[in-house]
Amino acid sequence: MNAKASIAFCIVTMFATSCAPRQTQPSTDLPHDEMNASTDFTSISPPSTSSSAQQAPSSTVRPTQPVTKPLFTRVGQIPExxxxxxxxDGVFTVNNRWDARSVTSYSPTGELRGILNYELSAGVSVExxxxxxxxxxKPxxxxAMLSNVEQPPAGIQPGKVEYFVSVYDGEGMQQIWKKKVFEEEGDSSYVSCNDGEPPMSVTSDGKWIVLPARNGSSFIxxxxxxxxxxVESRAAAAGNYxxxxxxxxxxxxxLDPATLAPLYHSSSTTESxxxxxxxxLDDFFDGSGRTIDGRRVLSRDGNNVLDxxxxxxxxxxxFHGSLSSQIPVVTEPASNRVYINTFTPNSEDYSPGFGATAYDLSSNEALWMQPHIEDICGASPDSVLVRAGSQxxxxxxxxxxxxxxxxxxxxxxxxxGEFMYVSEDDQGTIGIYRVLE
Structure with a gap:
């Protein structure tokens, strides 16, 4: 499954502040053989309301949130x-098999919302x-989908390729609009999913779509x-800009996407x-830019923030240690934090030691550090999901x-959001687990 999702990139530093250990709550672990059984996991009962459960510290209760299932509970599934x-707010599976291309939408917990089957008439190509x-x-x-229609040559008339962009309501998969953006001479599309650069990009706020053409111009x-x-140049979305x-x-x-007015110009030959x-900025042309929120991005080495x-x-x-430029960070804009996970060589035997550090982007101070963490999977304002070894x-x-x-x-x-979508290859499903508070 080639899922498009935030993974993590990583660091080891010392604690900025020390905290007393917190007692770990028992998990609702499911053994692997139970996870792969045909049991209806969506019927798992809510947390116990027995007297022992009610004795939990009051600090663990969040009265502003509804009662939810325990962490690591399997709450549903969708076809893979x-x-x-x-x-x-919603999840989509994209099926790109030629004989059954479709996009299907689901609620975060797996309830079916809508299905869009691709147009497969002659000459239409959707990758x-x-x-x-x-x-x-919202809600x-x-x-947004890019497609093209290839018109073959007709005698002395050359062939051409027409490019269309369509936008669909995700909940019911009904088309909101479809527009022919441009056409060009030729008998094949320039769009390829294997050249390392996405053929289209969208701003973080979902308001603008950017489609570059082969002649060097772009359509906003x-x-x-x-x-x-x-725009008479190659363009890409970067945050909300x-x-x-x-x-x-x-x-x-x-550029300001609403007016296309230039905000500032950057030159590698004059910048010191x-x-x-x-x-x-050039990372955004190949889709690897690290966005903190719609306005701020993190530099490739992680040590600078660009407005x-x-x-x-x-x-x-x-950061102190080795930071891979190929792995993105996990950011949590609501709490203005970034979580970094990398490794530093052990001074005695040069083996890597893993860990994770939380930083406050207002002060750039390290809030806490935990060792033995090999990956950061996701974050919410209240919690962080990490991988430690095989757990x-x-x-x-x-x-x-x-x-x-x-x-x-x-x-x-x-x-x-609060759920992780786990590929279950042996069953052809994606299991949905609650993993964040």
Whole structure:
């Protein structure tokens, strides 16, 4: 399953503050043989209301939230397809088999919402793996899709390819609009899911769609209406903004997507700061930019934060150790935190020692650090999901203490909202587990 989801990248430092250990709550672990049985896991009972359960510390009760099932409870399942998109409001499976291409939407806990079958008439091409995008929208996310129609040559008339963008209501998968954006001469599409650069991008707020053309220009579409404007350079979405380049990322201009007015210009030949603004922004052209929220992005080495609105670079968390530039961070914008997980060499035998550190982006201070963590899977304002060896654990976002753990799940699968979507290859399903508070 090629799921599009936030994974984690990582660090080891010393504690900024020390905290007393927190007593781990017993998990609702399911042995592997029970996880793979045909039992109806959606019927698992809620937490016990016995007197012993009622004696739990009052600090663990959040009266503003409804009573939910214990951590690591399996709450549902959906059929497994090639790709998985989603957020805390809804989830989509994308099936790109030629004979049955479709996008299906579900509630976060797996209730079916809608099915969209792709148009498969002659000449229509949809590469689902890289041309279907999630659009942020309330109360349910939407889907934007790129497709093209290839018209063969007709005598002296050359062939051409027409490119269309469609937006669908995610909950019922009804088409909101479809627009022919441009056409070009030729007998084959430039769109490929194997060239490392996504053919389309969308802003973090789901308001704008960016479609580059092969001639070097780009089309900016209003996600609500489909209205289109042209930028005479290669463009991409970056947070809630746009970046455009004409000189292979050596010169990059940041644009306001509503007006297309330039906000500032960055040049790798004149910038003296390190890292250069162009080095941070060029990651968005291949889809690897690290967005903290709609306005802020993290530099490739993780040590600087760029304000997309004005081009200001400020010092970010200072990491001690080796940080991979290929693995994204886990950010939690609501609490203004970033969670980093990397390794530092052991001074005695040079073996790596793993750990995770939480940073406050307001002060760039380390809030807490926990050793023995190999991956960070996801985060909410209250908790952090991590992988330690062959087990998963949930930590308190406040102090890093362990809340619960399980040996029944062992890998970081996609996390949307409070749920993790676990590929169950032997059953052809994706199991849905509650993993965050």
């Amino acid at each position: 397809d090639a790709d998985l998109l989603g957020n805390e 689902a793996g890289c041309t279907t995008f999630l659009l942020e929208h 349910f996310p939407r889907i 579409l209003d996600a609500e209406s489909g209205d289109s404007r042209t 746009l970046v455009a380049t004409q000189d292979w990322y050596e010169e990059i201009t940041t 700061s390190s890292p250069k603004v162009t080095d941070i 997309l609105a004005n081009g200001t670079v400020s010092t970010g968390p200072i 998963l654990a949930v930590l308190s976002a406040e102090n890093g203490d362990q809340i619960s753990y399980t040996a029944a799940l062992s890998s970081c699968d996609p996390v949307f």
